[in-house]
Amino acid sequence: MENVIILGTGIAGCTAAIYAARANLAPLVISGEQDGGQLTLTKEVENFPGFPDGVDGTKLVQDSKAQAEKFGAKFKVDIATSLEEIEGGFEVALMGGEKLKSKTVIVATGASARWLGIPSEEKFKGRGVTTCATCDGAFFKDKEVIVVGGGDSAMEEALFLTKFCTKITVVHRRDELRASKVMQDKAKNHEKINFIWDSVVDEVYGEKVVEGAKLKNVKTNDIVDFKCDGIFVAIGHIPNTKFLEGKMDLDDHGYLKADKFMHTNLKGVFAAGDVQDTRFRQAISAAGSGCMAAMEAEKYLSEIE
Ligand code: NAP
DSSP: OEEEEEEOOSHHHHHHHHHHHHTTOOOEEEOOSSTTOGGGGOSEEOOSTTOTTOEEHHHHHHHHHHHHHHTTOEEEOOOEEEEEEETTEEEEEETTSOEEEEEEEEEOOOEEEOOOOOHHHHHHBTTTEESOHHHHGGGGTTOEEEEEOSSHHHHHHHHHHTTTOSEEEEEOSSSSOOSOHHHHHHHHTOTTEEEEOSEEEEEEEOSSSOOEEEEEETTTOOEEEEEOSEEEEOOOEEESOGGGTTTSOBOTTSOBOOOTTOBOSSTTEEEOGGGSOSSOOOHHHHHHHHHHHHHHHHHHHHHHO
16 A cells, blocks of 8 residues: 555646655645646746746746655556545545555545637647647747737746747637736737637637638627637636535535645545635746645654554
8 A cells, every 4th residue: 555646747746746745645646637737838847936937837837746756656547436444444436447555645646737618719729729739839820819818827828829820819708807017018018919708719710621710709699700720728727526526515616625734524535736726826826836735744644653
């Protein structure tokens, strides 16, 4: 039986792994669907302390992983499909078929991009509709695109796309952005970025790839035809907790409930990172909660042994 299984290799999982490994617990870390987490989709992280010139998101998690490995953490690429309480601990089933046993578990499975949920979006996924400018931006060189959303992610996506695209139009469902002032200002002051307010994407159309979208004004219900080559959806995230439904306490939006010490409703299961964070969702707060979860897991283990 393992001491600690950590679910997720984002910055929360990797930080928990560093702390658990340094406590001689030899944690086993399971990658999840997106090995490295959301930071691998971010080119430049500008607000992580210690990097005055910014740091590449993928490099930040890869280095954190290497740091955890140096102290004895083990990493495995697979996806957890269930978590059950058993005598003396927990059993984690993996998609690959394995069943692992551990005295404690840290759930750091993060969150995945939210999609618009309209039928035409499904048809054009990977053919012009995407949630990742860092991954797909280069395919839209000299093209015109839409970015949907009004948060920091949407501004970041729009700004990143200015490297490739001739014109970026941010379509937001309200007339006020949710993004931080600094990101708003950057986007609003960029000559390639325009805004369409109070509007949503009602339909995506095209022959084989995206050729445009029907935009609906939510105040007037008017629909306008907007020609574009790509649609970047940046409307937030959904916590990766499907495998915990019915077994652990989740809130109405599916976030794993945890107290201020990262304890969940199951004694011996701790939470870290975006899977439990409805408020901050920052790389540094995810890392901080990973540290806390690992320290609490260590404390719990010393108490039961
Ligand atoms: P977010 O702050 O939750 O913003 C989501 C945006 O999408 C909101 O503007 C929301 O509109 C809109 N939206 C949600 N559902 C929609 C739908 N079905 N149709 C149309 N629009 C919809 O999410 P986020 O931008 O991904 O940011 C998440 C967290 O990460 C935040 O704390 C943010 O500060 C942080 N973050 C930071 C950085 C950075 O500092 N560099 C970069 C990215 C993210 P409403 O405004 O009307 O609700």
